[in-house]
Amino acid sequence: MSTDRFTRKALQVPAAQELVLSHVAAGHTELISTVTSDRRTLAETVQAPHDYPAFRRSGMDGYAVRAQDTVPDDGELPWLEVIDDVPCGAVPKEAITAGTAARIMTGAQVPEGADAVVMLEVTEQHVENGRKLVTVKKPAASGQHITPIGFEIPSGEVLLKPGRLIGPGELSVLATFGVHQVNVYRKPVVGIFSTGSELLDITDPLEPGKIRNSNTHMLAAQIVEAGAEPVVMDAIPDDIELAKAKVEEALKAYDLVVTTGGVSVGDYDIMGDLVRSGSMDMLFNKVAMRPGSVTTAAVQDGRLLFALSGNPGACYVGFLLFVRPAIRKMLGMPKDKLRLPSWSAKLGRAYTKVNNFTRFVRGTLEVSDGQVVAYPAQLDESSVMVTIKDSSCLIIIPPELKGASEGTEVNVLLLPGALH
Template sequence: MISVTEAFAILENFNYSRRIVELPLLNTRNHVLAERIFSPISMPPFRQATMDGYALCLHPESHYEIVGEIKAGDVFDKTLQPGQAVKIFTGAAVPHSAQAVIQIEKVRVEATALILQENIKPETNIRQKGAQISEQDLALEEGTLLQTAAIGFLAGLGRHTVKVYQKPSVAVVVTGNELVEIGNPLPEGKVYNSNTIMLQTALLNAGYEHTKTYKVKDDFQSTQVVLEQALAENDVVLVSGGISVGDYDFVGKALESLKVETLFYKVNQKPGKPLLAGVKEQKLIFALPGNPAASLTCFYIYVRPALYRYSGIDTRFGSALQLKMAHDFSVDNSRAQFLKALVSDEKVTILPHQDSAMLDSFVTANALAFLPEGQYEVYQNDAVNIYLL
């Protein structure tokens, strides 16, 4: 059995093989950019009016002659003379012969005569060409997480495809003869299969949509066949249950028969002691405990950071926040604990129902508090390590 710190170090040093694909811009949400992007244009590509008003060829007087109109997308190909103005709308190209734009609320119009109601300085209400970015400047660095603003920015530069790190496909393999699929009657001695949909939801929330689910009977041959199929069809395999030392826990033996190299097995933690991490042909396998709360805890602490690493996000294992406790708490445990917690007003409250089978307190939790093993007191306002969910 290894410590939590040792488990983190093993996964931190694992060689995550990343693949690069080119995707249409609309499909790159929550992907990580795999190239440096230099702007093919200046943005804006012309001097731009920042509001509705009148573009002026300045002269000493307050009276101007209106000689035209420019809508967004129009091109004004005449040269304004001093004392001339054109009506202009937000986003339209300001003529080169205009030095300022006065907003519509600060003028009086009488037929084609424009009367300024205040003085105006050159370049007022004009956004300069390249104010956001100039042609050939670095637009986005490799490693940028592509979300709404970044995608909109790239679209404004005219990019319709970009190179990103491909996200891994993930298998969810659930074991247990006692499991009944939701929507069916529940016979005595059985429980509903909550882990499949729970882990699928956790994966979706983390941005992983390409998942397959598999169900395994509690016998060696079925476990071996399904795990072999899952490894062949996916980049990462999550197994829920069957990894302990019971007579009907066949996952460990099946993985061994499939030549999966064990990175570690059993971590000195609660919940989730019987956690296994393994590798075969650069594919990671996590055998998670069958108890739902333990399974979800291990997902947040170990699986999600590993998936991020595959996807080009350089997340650090064990990277936690430090926040103050809202109350006193006694620790008396030979294993390090990840405790379901609620963070509110930057204070940490440890929730009830910490049992590894209980999900009800996870419903309220927005964090996991890490408390090392030992016998000691944590007092109100003491700082503890927190993993936000």
């Protein structure tokens, strides 16, 4: 066994993250139909091609009037002749002049000359000599119930910036302005495989001494959430030459590669040996964190390889801290959106484990009396996978705390979907 396995230099998490991101650039872009752009990342600045609304818009069903015509004359309510009927989508046929009004619907274009819309409920109507008349029982104010041109967005205003994730609100904006095609970042394609002769396919019956390959499918789901496309490859047995061939093949085919397993210091931890073999540039092979201290990253011909722990908890955390930010940078997202959001919280119960490395403890968040409270998972060992499904945050326990008592203020990283 190589002594290199035991002399790894541990980087702090922020330094390791920055090292990874320094080798990542925003990816290629593609022009797609706006109607298919949900959950894609915008690669261009979109400006308003016109004012919105583009016409003066009625905020009520009622009558478009001149406000001055609604003021009582010697205590008498004036009667106005209704000269037009303006439904939504129609263009007014007549301008409003002294003593006239137009029936109008919510959202319809306000006629020229009118400076107010009065609610139907404050009016009375009658017909006299074939003429439709209306009176307003409460004087109107100029501008009342009229949305002016450009009230929401003036022409030329920036609607969306590059790096914006497109969702329902963004789609609404794009459709409103007739932006039917958008430039988005192409989804990175990520190759995934596990190593280990102990792994079974999830369809296989359980055998003595073996486990089913769950990490690969967990990683595939994490990759989709991050915005990329996973390609799941067959697991590799403990054969370094086969692993080397598969990794080199994958690095040529995919934008980045993620492996799980084989990065510790055991006799069969082939990924650790492969990264140290000199066939690629190793960025780091140890991080001052628990779980996942053996998390490893390397680069070959500009493409990143992440070799994550085979332990589910460590694999899960390693992806979130290193792979996910890399994918998001490839998608052109701004720097402040690359990492998991950080909140302050108080511990809801004590965490007593002591370690020389920073711990990222799976936990759940609650709000009590206006205070965010984080509860560490009861089972948080690196090998434990069952608490992943129940977690909404990673609680950061730095080594100087020597554990942490209930009520201690800590930082937490919000997991994807934590606020849903």
